């Protein structure tokens with residue numbers, strides 16, 4: 601490539617970058633962090649929120665964020681954590697044979713399926729589901745730090761309160 605060509609290409613690239621930057625909003629240092637104050641000051645106030653919530657059996661279910669999203673834990677988990685190898689309080693209420701009797705939502709079929717080896721575990725919970733709180737989280741009544749306009753589109757009438765991942769997993773594949 602001769603010098604002229606290189607120069608022309610550089611100008612073209614700069615032009616594209618320039619056009620690409622038009623219309624982008626810039627943010628000041630005070631707006632960058634989630635705490636919305638200058639990043640050069642460590643005197644941030646940390647508010648204490650109460651995670652305790654209502655005890656299991658008295659809480660209200662929270663609508664799913666989107667179809668087959670892991671439901672959030674609506675009740676307090678005090679005394680249930682941490683989940684250890686020998687002690688999993690969550691399964692003591694949420695395993696299918698027990699759930700109905702205690703008024704809890706039963707764990708779905710997907711939690712009794714080994715996706716890695718494609719094996720139906722015939723009612724045996726897959727070990728990858730053991731630590732519930734890596735996917736299901738407790739909630740606190742705190743204002744959102746960043747606004748979100750996402751609106752979920754549920755294809756089933758009860759998709760906002762029930763999941764069916766295992767039934768729809770292969771949808772569209774043939």
Ligand code: HEC
Pocket residue numbers: 655656657658659660661662671672673674675677680681689690691692693694702703704705732733736761
């Ligand atoms: C004493 C029984 C009990 C224990 C222990 C328990 N839960 Fe629950 N859970 C419930 C009940 C009952 C509900 C229904 C809401 C209510 O009545 O408070 C529920 C609701 C939920 C839901 C919401 C389901 C939905 O459809 O929205 C999730 C998720 C959940 N629990 C996860 C957990 C996890 C994770 C643990 C362990 C840290 C746990 N639960 C321990 C009884 C229990």
Ligand code: HEC
Pocket residue numbers: 668669670671690691694705706707708709710711728729730731732733734735736761762763764765766
């Ligand atoms: C790897 C992530 C993951 C782990 C770990 C996990 N879950 Fe889930 N859970 C999900 C997802 C995703 C869904 C919704 C889609 C589905 O699987 O049907 C769900 C759904 C549920 C539901 C709602 C069932 C329904 O019919 O709507 C309950 C109750 C539940 N999980 C309980 C638990 C409990 C209790 C544990 C621990 C023993 C656990 N989960 C571990 C991801 C997880």
